[in-house]
Amino acid sequence: MKAELPFNGPIGVFDSGYGGLTILREIRRRLPQFDYLYLGDNARAPYGPRSFDVVYRFTLQAVNYLFAQGCPLVILACNTASAKALRTIQQTDLPQIDGTRRVLGVIRPTVEKVGELSRNGVVGVLGTNGTVRSRSYDMEIAKLFPDFITVAQECPMLVPLVENDEAEGGGADFFVKKYVDALMTKNPDVDTVLLACTHYPLLYDKIRRFVPENAIVVKQGEIVAESLADYLERHPEIAERCTRGGLCSYRTTESPDAFTKLARIFLGEPVKVSHVELA
Numbered sequence: 487m488k489a490e491l492p493f494n495g496p497i498g499v500f501d502s503g504y505g506g507l508t509i510l511r512e513i514r515r516r517l518p519q520f521d522y523l524y525l526g527d528n529a530r531a532p533y534g535p536r537s538f539d540v541v542y543r544f545t546l547q548a549v550n551y552l553f554a555q556g557c558p559l560v561i562l563a564c565n566t567a568s569a570k571a572l573r574t575i576q577q578t579d580l581p582q583i584d585g586t587r588r589v590l591g592v593i594r595p596t597v598e599k600v601g602e603l604s605r606n607g608v609v610g611v612l613g614t615n616g617t618v619r620s621r622s623y624d625m626e627i628a629k630l631f632p633d634f635i636t637v638a639q640e641c642p643m644l645v646p647l648v649e650n651d652e653a654e655g656g657g658a659d660f661f662v663k664k665y666v667d668a669l670m671t672k673n674p675d676v677d678t679v680l681l682a683c684t685h686y687p688l689l690y691d692k693i694r695r696f697v698p699e700n701a702i703v704v705k706q707g708e709i710v711a712e713s714l715a716d717y718l719e720r721h722p723e724i725a726e727r728c729t730r731g732g733l734c735s736y737r738t739t740e741s742p743d744a745f746t747k748l749a750r751i752f753l754g755e756p757v758k759v760s761h762v763e764l765a
Contacts (some may be wrong), residue, residue: 491584494727495556496521496735499563500548503531504649504745505684506563507752509592512707513561516715516735521729527764528740532645533566534616545571546579547764549589551737558727561714562591565613565682569593569622572689583656588724595713596680596706597626603702604678607631610669611638612693613682614645623682637676639669641683648685651751658692666696678702688752737762 497520499510510524525548526532533541545567552560562568568591575589600609611623618638627636643661670676681687681696687705689752694703718725736759738745745759 489671491553491587492556495558496523496733497728498522498549498552498555498557498560498647499566500527500545500552500560501525501564501645501684502527502533502544502560502567503564503645504528504661504748505645506750507749508559508684508687508705508707509563509710510734511753513714516708516711517718518732519730521731522734523552523557524734525552525762526736526738526745527747528738530739532614533564533570533706534614536566537617540571541566541570541627542574544764545573549575549579550583551764553583553587556729558587559724560587560589561710563684563710565592565617565622565684566620567591569617569620588721589608590714592684592706592710593622596682596704596709597623597630598713600627600678600680600704600707601631603704604634604676604715606675606677606686607634608673608675608677609634609636610638610642610673610676610679611682612644612669612679612686613638615640615642615685617682623680624760629732635673635675637669637673639665639672641665641686644689645683645685648688648749653688653692653751658689662689662692663696666693670698672685676701676717679706680704681706735762736750739764 563668572591618640627634647658738758738759742759749757
């Protein structure tokens with residue numbers, strides 16, 4: 487017998503790590519009236535090197551947890567989870583769990599916006615090894631804009647730099663320039679550079695400095711926030727179930743002390759977090 491789930495609750499925001507906090511920050515800035523519950527599966531991060539099956543299983547566990555807390559809507563603020571788990575959860579699991587709830591990702595709204603911004607249809611993607619190798623952005627761009635050219639560059643050192651609070655250091659300059667130069671060498675006609683990792687907004691100023699002046703640099707947070715606002719306006723039946731109090735709570739599968747320390751880097755303010763187990 488299927489357990490009954492709470493009908494109303496906060497908007498759930500999930501990431502395998504900490505980068506999703508940059509998405510949450512922009513969502514709260516755009517839609518401050520709603521309540522939010524952020525869940526980070528930090529103990530099992532990163533998801534990028536893991537198989538599709540493992541990422542799907544971990545992500546579904548997180549979605550089920552957030553549903554159990556009453557979330558009528560869950561945002562996968564994680565490129566890897568969006569690439570490797572979202573479609574299966576939407577098409578296979580949601581109808582069985584609760585067909586009135588929704589799970590949304592970050593890839594499609596980002597690609598839709600990139601399509602509007604690019605002037606010549608040559609899009610550069612800076613991402614983690616896992617995101618680049620999944621070719622999720624290549625495929626989504628090809629699906630929506632078949633005439634576009636996508637050029638991707640793996641940036642393995644950027645996440646560790648951010649999480650070690652070295653985003654302002656000289657080492658970050660070195661690696662950002664290295665990866666941007668590599669991207670532009672592959673195709674000098676790139677006119678739109680997508681930051682396909684939720685950590686990278688913390689390096690935006692450095693990336694902007696090394697990207698050619700005529701190119702646009704795209705951060706996901708503002709795009710996802712605006713897309714969510716539009717979604718809730720078009721789906722009042724979901725919006726009515728999202729509680730409104732301006733509150734935000736945080737859960738992690740990692741040590742709360744470790745989460746608190748790193749969350750300050752992404753949010754610029756201290757947070758209180760509770761430990762949870764996912765299964």
